[in-house]
Amino acid sequence: xxxxxxxxxxxxxxxxxxxxxxxxxxxxxxxxxxxxxxxxxxxxxxxxxxxxxxxxxxxxxxxxxxxxxxxxxxxxxxxxxxxxxxxxxxxxxxxxxxxxxxxxxx
Numbered sequence: 001x002x003x004x005x006x007x008x009x010x011x012x013x014x015x016x017x018x019x020x021x022x023x024x025x026x027x028x029x030x031x032x033x034x035x036x037x038x039x040x041x042x043x044x045x046x047x048x049x050x051x052x053x054x055x056x057x058x059x060x061x062x063x064x065x066x067x068x069x070x071x072x073x074x075x076x077x078x079x080x081x082x083x084x085x086x087x088x089x090x091x092x093x094x095x096x097x098x099x100x101x102x103x104x105x106x
Contacts, residue, residue: 034087035087037087044070044103044105047081052065053066064083074099079094
């Protein structure tokens, strides 16, 4: 019984320590928050679509913001990678992907 309690405690602690870290996989390459645009493009190729929110820093835009979208195909999602000043800061999904996957990497 002590062993079962110890295993349960370890599992709870591991779950509590696991952060919100996400990673986006392009083929065999992995990109994650903190990576620069050049690394993401080198690993994943060109995005399906780009959206520029704030092209330059200004009083209304404290950082240059871009969102790159990767359509990963029928059995996956469309991933939105948000860059602030050229650094990947957020990875989210934007619904189901359509057609062929563009997430195979280079």
